[in-house]
Amino acid sequence: MISLTIDITLRQDAFTLDVSESASVEVLGLFGPSGSGKTSLLEAVAGLRHPDRGAIKVGDRDLYSSTLQINLPSRERRIGYVPQDALLFPHLDVKANILYGTSGHLGTAKALAYAETVDLLELGSLVARRVQKLSGGEKQRVAIARALMIRPALLLLDEPLAGVDRERRDRILPYLMRIRKQLHVPLVYVTHDADELTAIADRVLKLEAGRVVASGPPSAMWPAATR
Numbered sequence: 507m508i509s510l511t512i513d514i515t516l517r518q519d520a521f522t523l524d525v526s527e528s529a530s531v532e533v534l535g536l537f538g539p540s541g542s543g544k545t546s547l548l549e550a551v552a553g554l555r556h557p558d559r560g561a562i563k564v565g566d567r568d569l570y571s572s573t574l575q576i577n578l579p580s581r582e583r584r585i586g587y588v589p590q591d592a593l594l595f596p597h598l599d600v601k602a603n604i605l606y607g608t609s610g611h612l613g614t615a616k617a618l619a620y621a622e623t624v625d626l627l628e629l630g631s632l633v634a635r636r637v638q639k640l641s642g643g644e645k646q647r648v649a650i651a652r653a654l655m656i657r658p659a660l661l662l663l664d665e666p667l668a669g670v671d672r673e674r675r676d677r678i679l680p681y682l683m684r685i686r687k688q689l690h691v692p693l694v695y696v697t698h699d700a701d702e703l704t705a706i707a708d709r710v711l712k713l714e715a716g717r718v719v720a721s722g723p724p725s726a727m728w729p730a731a732t733r
Contacts (some may be wrong), residue, residue: 507532508660514560514570516550517626521585523547523716526560532686534697535724542713544696545590548662548668551694552587559575564660586653586661586691590668592645594637594652601633604651611694615653623651643674644668647681648712654689661685664696701729 509530515519523543536544547653549555553569557579562570564585569578594603604623608616624630627647637645643714646666653661663682667675683706685691695707703710704724712720712727 508565509563510534510660510692510694511532511545511561512551514550514554514557514562516546516557518546518555521716523550525711525713526720527717527718529709530664531692531707531709533693533695533707533709535710536694536713537698537700537703537710537727538713539698541715543716544713545664547718548664548694548696550626551588551660552585552662553578553583554587561600567659577638578732583657584659584694586656588646588649588653588661588666589726590665592649594645594648596637598637599631599633600635600637600648603637603648604633604655606652608655610708619655619657623654626654626684627651632645637702641674642669643678646670646678650681650685655686657689658727660694661691662694662696665698666695667697667699667702675702700724704728706729716733 511528513526516637517544525547536547538544545557552556557570559572560582560587568574568576569577569583595606605620617631624633627650629647629651632640632644667678670678697703707724710724710727
């Protein structure tokens with residue numbers, strides 16, 4: 507569990523994202539229609555978009571503060587980010603994709619992290635395979651493994667199961683549960699699917715037009731009688 511504070515205003519042309527939320531969570535879900543600001547919020551936390559004002563804090567670390575004049579570059583934030591398109595490198599095998607962005611030397615600590623991550627996501631039989639040979643669900647697991655190699659303080663997942671059928675989705679969700687339980691890595695999880703958030707999140711923010719219009723545990727957002 508980690509404390510997460512997001513209190514920002516971010517303007518993009520005619521769109522304004524204005525969010526002020528603070529929570530201690532293991533998995534924070536972001537829910538809402540396309541264009542509501544979910545991805546922009548993730549990118550602001552990751553350091554890929556720069557707010558006009560406000561603060562972003564993960565645990566006791568200030569990632570961004572307009573008042574304190576702090577704006578850590580993305581590489582210093584210890585944030586793992588898996589965009590909706592996995593963006594794997596087709597000319598590399600699975601192992602090289604997982605290790606991409608780390609230094610070429612596979613030292614003891616990194617070797618242990620690699621072995622633990624591959625085991626956790628059950629990728630051992632795939633490491634020599636080219637990504638063109640992978641299913642959509644396998645590609646997502648590889649992208650998540652790559653993000654976990656930096657041992658992030660927070661993992662951001664932007665609709666990780668959007669292109670995956672329901673059967674494969676039900677297979678992948680347990681892997682995400684393992685990440686938070688075994689690696690103790692908190693998640694911010696974006697989806698259009700209320701069932702996914704009911705299964706994995708302990709708090710949900712519902713966004714519309716750049717504003718939080720509702721927040722609370724999934725049980726309060728989607729009572730069983732109305733799902």
